[in-house]
Amino acid sequence: MFLALKEIKKEKFRSGLIVAMIVLIGYLIFILTSLALGLAQQNTDAINSWDAKQITLNSNANVDMRQSFLTKKQVGHLSRQEALIGETSVVAKAKSHKQLSAVFLGLNNNQFVYQNLNLVDGHRVTNSHELVVDTAFKQEGYKLGSQFKLNGDNHKYTIVGFIKNAKLNIAPVVYGQMNDWKSLRAITVGPVGSAVVSRDASYKNNANGAKTYTKQQVVDKLPGYQAQNSTFILMIGFLMVISLIIIAVFLYILTMQKLPNYAVLRAQGVPSKVLVGATISQSVLLVVSGLIVATLFTVITAWIIPANVPMAFDIPVLGGVGVGLLVMAMIGGLIPIKSVVSVDPVSVIGG
Amino acid sequence: MSSFSVKNVNQIFGTGTAEVHVLHDVNFEAEPSTLSLIMGPSGSGKSTFLSIVGGLLTPTSGTVEVNGLSYNERSKKERDALRLDSIGFVLQAYHLLPYLTVADQFKLVDKIKPQGNLSREALTDVLETLGIKDLLNKYPGELSGGQQQRVAIARALYPDPAIILADEPTAALDSARVAIIVKLLKDLAVKHHKAVVVVTHDGRLVDSADRLYEMKDGYLTKSTPEVSR
Ligand SMILES: Nc1ncnc2c1ncn2[C@@H]1O[C@H](COP(=O)(O)OP(=O)(O)OP(=O)(O)O)[C@@H](O)[C@H]1O
Numbered sequence: 001m002f003l004a005l006k007e008i009k010k011e012k013f014r015s016g017l018i019v020a021m022i023v024l025i026g027y028l029i030f031i032l033t034s035l036a037l038g039l040a041q042q043n044t045d046a047i048n049s050w051d052a053k054q055i056t057l058n059s060n061a062n063v064d065m066r067q068s069f070l071t072k073k074q075v076g077h078l079s080r081q082e083a084l085i086g087e088t089s090v091v092a093k094a095k096s097h098k099q100l101s102a103v104f105l106g107l108n109n110n111q112f113v114y115q116n117l118n119l120v121d122g123h124r125v126t127n128s129h130e131l132v133v134d135t136a137f138k139q140e141g142y143k144l145g146s147q148f149k150l151n152g153d154n155h156k157y158t159i160v161g162f163i164k165n166a167k168l169n170i171a172p173v174v175y176g177q178m179n180d181w182k183s184l185r186a187i188t189v190g191p192v193g194s195a196v197v198s199r200d201a202s203y204k205n206n207a208n209g210a211k212t213y214t215k216q217q218v219v220d221k222l223p224g225y226q227a228q229n230s231t232f233i234l235m236i237g238f239l240m241v242i243s244l245i246i247i248a249v250f251l252y253i254l255t256m257q258k259l260p261n262y263a264v265l266r267a268q269g270v271p272s273k274v275l276v277g278a279t280i281s282q283s284v285l286l287v288v289s290g291l292i293v294a295t296l297f298t299v300i301t302a303w304i305i306p307a308n309v310p311m312a313f314d315i316p317v318l319g320g321v322g323v324g325l326l327v328m329a330m331i332g333g334l335i336p337i338k339s340v341v342s343v344d345p346v347s348v349i350g351g
Numbered sequence: 352m353s354s355f356s357v358k359n360v361n362q363i364f365g366t367g368t369a370e371v372h373v374l375h376d377v378n379f380e381a382e383p384s385t386l387s388l389i390m391g392p393s394g395s396g397k398s399t400f401l402s403i404v405g406g407l408l409t410p411t412s413g414t415v416e417v418n419g420l421s422y423n424e425r426s427k428k429e430r431d432a433l434r435l436d437s438i439g440f441v442l443q444a445y446h447l448l449p450y451l452t453v454a455d456q457f458k459l460v461d462k463i464k465p466q467g468n469l470s471r472e473a474l475t476d477v478l479e480t481l482g483i484k485d486l487l488n489k490y491p492g493e494l495s496g497g498q499q500q501r502v503a504i505a506r507a508l509y510p511d512p513a514i515i516l517a518d519e520p521t522a523a524l525d526s527a528r529v530a531i532i533v534k535l536l537k538d539l540a541v542k543h544h545k546a547v548v549v550v551t552h553d554g555r556l557v558d559s560a561d562r563l564y565e566m567k568d569g570y571l572t573k574s575t576p577e578v579s580r
Pocket residue numbers: 350351364365371373391392393394395396397398399400443552
C-alpha cells in the first residue's frame with residue numbers, strides 16, 4: 001500500500017489518466033445497465049404491479065394478450081384471486097396535445113386488479129368513459145379532468161386518476177371499464193375479455209381453447225422484450241470484456257515500466273510478495289477510485305435525466321455490475337504479476 | 352570467522368560457440384572490520400562476482416558461504432531475508448525508486464524490515480557525512496548523479512548490514528567526494544566492524560584498502576599482501 005500510494009502521489013497525471021479511463025468505462029456501463037433495466041421495467045411494470053402469478057390466454061394467441069380473446073365459457077368461474085382483463089392498443093387524441101399511443105386495459109370493479117390499483121392522484125374509474133392513466137400523460141400536459149378521444153370513438157374519455165409506472169411494452173397504460181374495452185374492440189357478442197390473471201400460483205384454466213401460462217412466460221413473449229434484453233446483456237457483457245482488456249493493458253504497461261525498479265528492490269532483499277502487494281493494491285486503488293467517480297456521475301445523471309427517458313437506477317444491480325468491473329480489473333491487474341514475481345535482480349548489477 | 356567466503360567459483364554464460372567464461376576458479380574471503388578492494392578493468396567480471404556473492408546469481412560451479420551457510424543450503428526466502436538483513440548493495444547504476452522521496456526510500460526499508468535499522472541519529476550522521484541531509488524531501492529525479500549515488504549509499508547502509516558490497520561507488524563523484532566516501536567505507540569497516548567489499552577501476556581508492564585484489568579476465572588474484580592499518 002505504501003509503495004502504491006507513493007507512486008500514485010508522484011505520478012498524478014499518469015494515475016489520473018487511468019482513473020479517468022476507468023471512470024468513463026464504469027459510467028458507460030452503469031448508464032447502459034440503467035437503460036436496460038429501465039426499458040425492461042417499462043415492458044413489464046403494469047403486469048408486475050398486479051402481482052399476478054398465472055395468466056390465461058386464448059391458446060391461439062401466441063402468448064400475446066393483445067391477440068387474445070376469451071369467451072364467457074372459456075373464462076369460466078373466477079374466484080377472488082382472479083381478474084379479467086381486456087387489452088387493446090389505442091391512440092389518444094386531443095386538441096393541443098400530441099397523439100399518444102397507449103394500451104387500454106379494461107377492468108371489472110369487483111376484481112383484485114381494479115381494487116389494488118395504486119393511484120398517485122384522483123380516484124378509480126366508476127363510470128363508463130372514465131380513465132385512470134399512466135403519469136406519462138401528465139408529462140404530456142394532461143391533467144385530472146382532461147378529455148381526449150381514443151381511436152375512432154367519438155365519445156370523449158375523461159381522466160379521473162393518475163397511476164405511476166403503469167407501462168406495458170413501453171407504452172403507457174390507460175385503465176378503463178370492460179364495456180369500454182368492448183366498444184373499442186367493437187365487440188357485441190362473443191368474447192368477454194383478453195386474459196384472466198390470477199394471484200394464485202396453482203391457478204389453472206383447462207377450458208377448451210384457453211391456455212394458462214406463468215407470468216414470466218407471458219412477459220418473455222412481449223414483443224421485442226427478449227430481443228432488447230439480450231441486446232443489452234450482450235452489450236454490457238462485451239463492455240465488461242473490453243474494459244477488462246483495456247484495464248489489463250494499462251496496468252500491464254504501468255507494471256512493466258517499473259520492473260527495473262522492482263529488480264533493484266529484489267536485489268536489496270525486498271520479498272516478491274511486497275512487490276506483488278504493491279502492484280495489486282495500486283490496481284485496486286485506481287479501479288476503486290475510478291468506480292467511485294463513475295458512481296458519482298451516475299448519481300448526478302439520475303438526478304438530471306428527464307423523466308421520460310426510460311432509466312432505472314437499481315442499486316443492487318448497479319452494485320453487482322460495479323463488483324463485476326472490479327473483478328475484471330483485478331483479473332487484468334493479475335496478468336503482470338507473473339513478470340513481477342519472476343523479475344531478475346541480477347539485471348541491476350553491472351553496467 | 353569470515354563474513355563470507357567464495358570457493359572455486361566459475362561462471363560461464365551461454366553455451367557452445369557463444370560460451371563466455373567470465374569467472375575462473377575464483378576464491379575469496381571477506382572478513383569483518385576489513386575493507387577489501389577489487390580492482391579490474393571494464394568487462395573483467397567484477398559485477399558478475401558481486402552478483403554471485405550477493406546471491407543474485409547462482410554460479411556455474413563453486414560455492415559461496417555467508418555466515419557459515421552456503422546459498423545452496425538456503426531457500427529463496429532465506430536468501431531474500433539475508434540480503435535484506437545482512438547485505439548492503441551499493442549499485443553501479445545507483446537506482447533509487449523514482450516515486451519515493453529520499454526520506455521515503457528509508458521509510459520503505461522500515462516498512463519491510465521494522466527492526467535493526469539505523470537509529471534516527473545514526474542515519475542523520477550518515478546523511479550529514481554524505482552531505483545529503485537537505486535532500487530528504489526531494490525525488491531522485493530532482494537530484495544530480497552524484498547526489499543520487501550518495502543517497503544510494505545511505506540507503507544501502509540504512510539496514511545496518513554486516514556485509515557491504517559496493518560496485519563502483521565513486522564513479523560519479525569528484526575527488527573531494529571520493530575522499531568522503533572512502534572515509535565512510537573505511538569507518539564502516541574499522542568502527543562498525545563491517546566486511547566491506549568494493550569493486551572498482553577507480554585508482555583513487557587504492558590507498559584506503561586493507562586488502563587489495565586484482566580481477567583480470569575473470570581471474571582474481573591478491574595483488575598486494577595485507578597492508579597493516
Ligand atoms: N548475462 C550475461 N550473459 C553473457 N555474458 C555476460 C552476462 N553478464 C556479463 N557478461 C559478460 O561477462 C563479462 C564480465 O561482465 P561484468 O559486468 O562482470 O564486468 P565488470 O567487470 O563489472 O565491467 P564494468 O567495469 O564495465 O562494470 C563481460 O564480458 C560481459 O559481457
